[in-house]
Amino acid sequence: MQRKRISMGIFALMFVATLGGLSIAARETEENPCQDRKYLELKEKDINSLSTREYDLFKSKDETCNQYKQSDRSVKVMEKTASHSNTLLWVTVVVGVAGIVIPFLIL
Numbered sequence: 001m002q003r004k005r006i007s008m009g010i011f012a013l014m015f016v017a018t019l020g021g022l023s024i025a026a027r028e029t030e031e032n033p034c035q036d037r038k039y040l041e042l043k044e045k046d047i048n049s050l051s052t053r054e055y056d057l058f059k060s061k062d063e064t065c066n067q068y069k070q071s072d073r074s075v076k077v078m079e080k081t082a083s084h085s086n087t088l089l090w091v092t093v094v095v096g097v098a099g100i101v102i103p104f105l106i107l
Contacts, residue, residue, distance in 0.1 A: 033064045034069065042061070043058070
């Protein structure tokens with residue numbers, strides 16, 4: 001019973017760590033709107049020389065870029081937290097395995 005409980009705990013920790021890693025990997029493949037070619041072109045132009053349409057497009061892309069930067073900061077905090085969680089997971093796994101193996105070695 002105790003062994004099954006430990007195994008389920010280890011499985012749950014590994015499952016949560018895997019999901020965290022997948023969400024971070026998905027974020028890394030997302031395109032950065034701040035690197036959008038059209039946005040960068042409009043950003044280089046003098047704001048007074050933009051047409052109304054260009055200015056509206058620039059404002060929209062600039063807002064999207066700012067939102068991305070804000071969410072990127074949050075992701076970096078999550079990545080740091082995930083890194084600490086992974087370390088904690090491995091420590092937990094090692095301690096759990098040691099807790100299972102050592103009693104058998106003593107017997």
